Amino acid sequence: MHILGKAEFLSPGGSVKDRVAVQIIEEALQSGKLHVGGLVTEGSAGSTAISLAMVASAYGCRCHVVIPDDAAIEKAQILEALGAVVERVRPVSISHKEHFVNIARRRAELAESTYKAQLNGSNDNEVAAVSLEENIDCKGLSSICRQHENVSKGGYFADQFENLANFRAHYQGTGPEIWAQTGGKLDAFVAAAGTGGTIAGVSQFLKEKNKKIKCFLIDPPGSSLYNRVTRGVMYSREEAEGKRLKNPFDTITEGIGINRITQNFKLAMLDGAFRGTDKEAVEMARFLTREEGLFLGSSSAMNCVGAYRVAQMLGPGHTIVTILCDSGLRHLSKFYNDDYLAKLNLTPSANRLEFLNTK
Numbered sequence: 256m257h258i259l260g261k262a263e264f265l266s267p268g269g270s271v272k273d274r275v276a277v278q279i280i281e282e283a284l285q286s287g288k289l290h291v292g293g294l295v296t297e298g299s300a301g302s303t304a305i306s307l308a309m310v311a312s313a314y315g316c317r318c319h320v321v322i323p324d325d326a327a328i329e330k331a332q333i334l335e336a337l338g339a340v341v342e343r344v345r346p347v348s349i350s351h352k353e354h355f356v357n358i359a360r361r362r363a364e365l366a367e368s369t370y371k372a373q374l375n376g377s378n379d380n381e382v383a384a385v386s387l388e389e390n391i392d393c394k395g396l397s398s399i400c401r402q403h404e405n406v407s408k409g410g411y412f413a414d415q416f417e418n419l420a421n422f423r424a425h426y427q428g429t430g431p432e433i434w435a436q437t438g439g440k441l442d443a444f445v446a447a448a449g450t451g452g453t454i455a456g457v458s459q460f461l462k463e464k465n466k467k468i469k470c471f472l473i474d475p476p477g478s479s480l481y482n483r484v485t486r487g488v489m490y491s492r493e494e495a496e497g498k499r500l501k502n503p504f505d506t507i508t509e510g511i512g513i514n515r516i517t518q519n520f521k522l523a524m525l526d527g528a529f530r531g532t533d534k535e536a537v538e539m540a541r542f543l544t545r546e547e548g549l550f551l552g553s554s555s556a557m558n559c560v561g562a563y564r565v566a567q568m569l570g571p572g573h574t575i576v577t578i579l580c581d582s583g584l585r586h587l588s589k590f591y592n593d594d595y596l597a598k599l600n601l602t603p604s605a606n607r608l609e610f611l612n613t614k
């Protein structure tokens with residue numbers, strides 16, 4: 256049995272999201288939706304934002320990131336070090352107008368409406384009037400203009416969840432690399448999903464190369480994708496009609512798990528799914544540091560939990576591939592913080608992998 260992890264934490268920006276950021280920005284520039292000197296905005300729990308900040312700067316653009324205020328503080332610190340403007344907001348449902356993704360979209364619309372109005376020779380008051388006419392939330396317009404000198408070059412919302420450049424980055428890059436690096440000799444691929452771009456792009460490419468390759472999802476607590484894959488619905492048997500919790504349990508793993516189907520995830524070709532727990536992710540991370548010398552982030556640890564589950568199911572003699580998304584350096588204040596974990600009853604205690612032998 257071989258379990259292989261693609262070491263995406265070695266990318267220049269420190270995560271698998273570098274691929275997505277390059278694809279999104281290059282496609283936007285080529286299409287004319289983004290201009291050099293323009294403002295790229297995104298709502299992100301961290302890694303995609305960091306990659307976008309790095310890549311945007313390399314292409315002569317600015318970056319404005321909206322992140323939930325419960326994301327690890329070191330992610331915001333890295334973003335600011337890369338020159339991005341960081342806006343931290345309280346976590347709410349995606350259906351709420353103040354969700355970090357929806358705010359990021361409005362920030363791009365504000366920058367774009369300003370750009371168009373200025374092209375028409377409008378003054379500042381007229382720019383604000385145009386924004387109001389277009390039903391764009393003007394809150395923060397003046398602060399964005401102050402923080403981004405080149406806001407007059409327009410705005411572009413990266414939209415990692417729905418932008419299929421995300422899928423293409425993995426279908427054209429990650430998938431072919433996995434195929435080449437394994438010599439086509441793999442039996443299964445497993446990964447968690449946030450935007451769904453990685454699991455969709457890789458699974459579709461691998462299935463086209465060899466339909467016998469099995470592709471699986473590993474889903475964290477609070478996410479509905481497991482139910483979608485295994486039962487075709489976005490709720491569990493315990494969540495009867497009208498009884499679903501308004502704020503379902505969240506996970507300590509950042510950047511994965513979601514309660515809606517994105518355009519990217521729709522393209523995934525999956526053979527099944529597994530549920531992972533926060534405890535398993537925490538224990539797996541410590542095991543990998545102690546036994547393999549790998550200091551990995553929370554989503555990487557959950558992916559390795561998934562790889563172990565697939566290995567248990569397939570048995571000896573198979574090769575399984577997963578993604579090591581990012582390192583533990585972005586997770587020190589929460590996922591690797593003993594005091595924080597103790598408050599959640601997640602203090603690691605396993606000696607080996609006994610925490611995975613209960614299923």
